[in-house]
Amino acid sequence: MHKFSRASLLKALIPGLVLSLNLVGCKDPNANKTGGDPGTGAATTAAAQDTSGDTIKVGQYASLTGETSTFGVESNAGLTFAIDELNAAGGIDVGGKKMKVEVETQDDQSKADEAKTVAVKFASDAKVVAVIGEVASSRSKTAAPEFQRAGIPMISPSSTNPEVTKVGDFIFRVCFIDPFQGFVMAKFASEELKLKKVAIMRDPSQDYSVGLADVFKEEFAKMGGAIAVDVSYNAKDSDFRSQLGQIKAAGADGIFIPGYYNEVGTIARQAKELGIEVPLMGGDGWDSEKLVEGAGGPGKALEGAYFSTHYSKDSKEQKVQDFVKAFSAKNGKAPASLVAQGYDAMMILADAIKRAGSTERKKVRDALAQTKDYEAVTGKITIDADRNATKSAVVLQIKGAEFAYVKTIAPN
Numbered sequence: 001m002h003k004f005s006r007a008s009l010l011k012a013l014i015p016g017l018v019l020s021l022n023l024v025g026c027k028d029p030n031a032n033k034t035g036g037d038p039g040t041g042a043a044t045t046a047a048a049q050d051t052s053g054d055t056i057k058v059g060q061y062a063s064l065t066g067e068t069s070t071f072g073v074e075s076n077a078g079l080t081f082a083i084d085e086l087n088a089a090g091g092i093d094v095g096g097k098k099m100k101v102e103v104e105t106q107d108d109q110s111k112a113d114e115a116k117t118v119a120v121k122f123a124s125d126a127k128v129v130a131v132i133g134e135v136a137s138s139r140s141k142t143a144a145p146e147f148q149r150a151g152i153p154m155i156s157p158s159s160t161n162p163e164v165t166k167v168g169d170f171i172f173r174v175c176f177i178d179p180f181q182g183f184v185m186a187k188f189a190s191e192e193l194k195l196k197k198v199a200i201m202r203d204p205s206q207d208y209s210v211g212l213a214d215v216f217k218e219e220f221a222k223m224g225g226a227i228a229v230d231v232s233y234n235a236k237d238s239d240f241r242s243q244l245g246q247i248k249a250a251g252a253d254g255i256f257i258p259g260y261y262n263e264v265g266t267i268a269r270q271a272k273e274l275g276i277e278v279p280l281m282g283g284d285g286w287d288s289e290k291l292v293e294g295a296g297g298p299g300k301a302l303e304g305a306y307f308s309t310h311y312s313k314d315s316k317e318q319k320v321q322d323f324v325k326a327f328s329a330k331n332g333k334a335p336a337s338l339v340a341q342g343y344d345a346m347m348i349l350a351d352a353i354k355r356a357g358s359t360e361r362k363k364v365r366d367a368l369a370q371t372k373d374y375e376a377v378t379g380k381i382t383i384d385a386d387r388n389a390t391k392s393a394v395v396l397q398i399k400g401a402e403f404a405y406v407k408t409i410a411p412n
Contacts, residue, residue: 049151050126051359056092058083058103058349059122059152061133061143066110067235068260070288071135071338075157076105078335078342079132081327082350092350095357101350104128108139115139119146128152129359132345135338136260137161137208144171153365155349157341158310160284161207165387170361172368172387174345174376175310176411178208181283182215182258184308184393184409189254190223192395192407193279193306199252200230201243201267203259212258212283228252233267235260240267244274254278260285265294268301280305287337287396287403298401305398311340311378312394312405323377337378344376 060079062072083101086092091100106122108115115134122128123146130153134140140159147154148168156164156173160181165171189195198220202213217227228250231243244267247255255271255278257264264286271280286307295302313324313334323343327335335343351374352367353359371383379391392410396403 047124047126049129049361053127054099055102056094056099056129056353056359057125057127058101058346059125059128059131059133060103060105061108061115061118061122061131061139062105063110063135063139064105064107066108067262068110068136070261070290071158072107072110074288074336074338075133075135075342075345077331078157078339078344079103079346081330081335081339082343082346085326086346086350093354094359099359101346108134108143110136110139112139112142115143116146119143123147123150123152129353129361130155130349130364132157132342132349134159136206137164137211138206140164141167141207144168147171151361151365153349153352153361153368155345155368157345158284158338159208161211162388163207163211169369169387170365172383174348174378174381174389175284175341176391176393177388178211178283179215180411181308181393182212183219184395185256185281185283185306186216186219186223186225187409188306188308188395188407189220189256189279189281190225193254195225195254195279197226197228197250197252198254198256198281199228199247199250201240201247201255201257201259202230202232203235203263204232205234206259208260208283208285209258213256216256216258233259233263235263237263238266240270241274244271244276247271248274248276252278254281256281258283258285261288261291262294265291265296265302268295268305272301282307284309284337289336292398292401302398303400306395306406307398307403308393308395308409309337309403310391310393311337312396312403314405315394319375320377340377344378344381348374348376348381 062076064072087100091098106118135158137159140156144167148170154171158175160178162177200213203209229246287309356363356367374381382390392408394408395406397406
């Protein structure tokens with residue numbers, strides 16, 4: 001498998017990360033460091049941890065309402081299912097003592113500024129052991145500095161932009177990152193679909209979209225492909241015909257749209273209206289039960305399109321099938337990828353607390369960093385030196401209202 005060089009990845013991704021801090025007119029010089037004790041100097045926002053009590057308090061911030069609400073709702077469903085499972089078994093074994101888990105969930109309304117507000121709230125709560133969130137990379141990047149300064153482990157179930165974990169050594173994720181996802185789709189477009197000239201449609205306001213587009217662009221070129229045209233759109237727009245007209249004129253034989261599910265359906269419908277009949281491709285931002293609704297429903301404009309994501313309910317792995325069966329029996333429907341990722345985030349945290357034998361944040365952080373070959377629902381996960389998950393990706397194809405498994409692509 002193709003290997004990435006650090007230089008090529010950094011070149012492909014968004015340079016720099018401006019951290020929005022909760023200080024008056026100045027920037028905390030420790031906020032972006034990846035070593036040392038991030039809790040120092042955080043007295044204005046962080047309360048000293050209180051480890052007394054018989055329960056483990058976990059915070060969660062998610063988009064339960066707003067533009068990407070299905071992301072938060074699905075991730076929350078997975079986390080809740082994990083906690084119910086843990087508590088039904090008596091809780092987490094912490095140094096020989098069983099402790100049940102309680103969760104406080106805050107709705108960030110799909111807004112980055114609200115995510116920061118919620119992060120400040122959690123940072124001031126002495127009982128919070130760790131925080132799960134967010135799904136969207138932009139919101140994770142906004143909130144992460146608050147958790148880093150407070151010394152509270154944060155685990156994102158699904159934020160794939162590489163800059164998220166660079167905020168500091170208390171910031172983790174249980175998903176792969178955009179360089180790998182971009183490579184996966186470039187490889188799939190080149191080797192499986194045999195495409196030669198692909199157009200890119202990106203949303204420059206979303207870190208996720210830009211990062212994934214940049215990596216796809218570089219990797220597809222390395223594989224001998226050409227980028228027909230690289231156009232931008234705004235997720236608030238409802239008319240994408242101008243950009244699609246450019247793509248049609250450029251003679252693209254495929255379109256890569258690394259955006260969120262909200263706008264993808266509209267883009268697909270308008271592409272069909274313009275007579276564009278080439279494969280459409282995307283990333284895990286497509287992975288929502290509402291995706292095909294915007295495309296006119298099952299079997300319409302997105303029929304046959306492909307996207308990369310973290311898991312398939314059709315996997316033959318026993319752990320996956322057991323999870324799908326149990327979740328479906330309780331909730332009346334099969335779990336989507338974000339449900340599985342929310343579940344994995346909580347279960348990996350529980351595993352770290354058990355291995356640490358403590359609810360002290362620093363010890364939990366250290367145990368998270370040592371996670372190796374954890375058998376998660378979304379695959380075997382090892383946390384690397386940058387606190388990212390090394391794991392496989394799957395490519396799914398839209399067939400009616402279902403997302404059918406096509407291929408697994410493993411990391412090198």
